[in-house]
Amino acid sequence: MTVEMTLLGNVNLLVTEGIYQTSDALLQDAFRSLLRYKPELKTQLALGLYKRGKVSLARAAEIAGVDLESMKELLQEAGMVRCIATVETEVMAQEVNQLVKITGRQP
Numbered sequence: 001m002t003v004e005m006t007l008l009g010n011v012n013l014l015v016t017e018g019i020y021q022t023s024d025a026l027l028q029d030a031f032r033s034l035l036r037y038k039p040e041l042k043t044q045l046a047l048g049l050y051k052r053g054k055v056s057l058a059r060a061a062e063i064a065g066v067d068l069e070s071m072k073e074l075l076q077e078a079g080m081v082r083c084i085a086t087v088e089t090e091v092m093a094q095e096v097n098q099l100v101k102i103t104g105r106q107p
Helices: 003-016 023-037 040-051 057-064 068-077 089-103
Strands: none
Touching: 003 023, 023 040, 040 057, 040 068, 057 068
16 A cells, blocks of 8 residues: 555545545645644745746745745845836826726826
8 A cells, every 4th residue: 555545545534534524625724734834834835936926026925924025035045036027008007097087186
């Protein structure tokens, strides 16, 4: 019997016994427990998600449990370049015009 089969069997047993409603609920709980036990993984998770463009800098900082400046330092230490989204002038002008219409005030 492989470790994988035993692990899946244990997950299924806990679901079958009603300890967890679904295997996803169990895995979410296990993942949260892992991050509590090994908090350094939060930083690695945040860096990986940011690197892949899955989260913003602010969200990465939140996941890592640090402030924005500390997150910037972590990115630098990891040799990662900060991604700064650019907005085309035309798109920005459209958004400003929409805000002017909504608020009735000129910028």
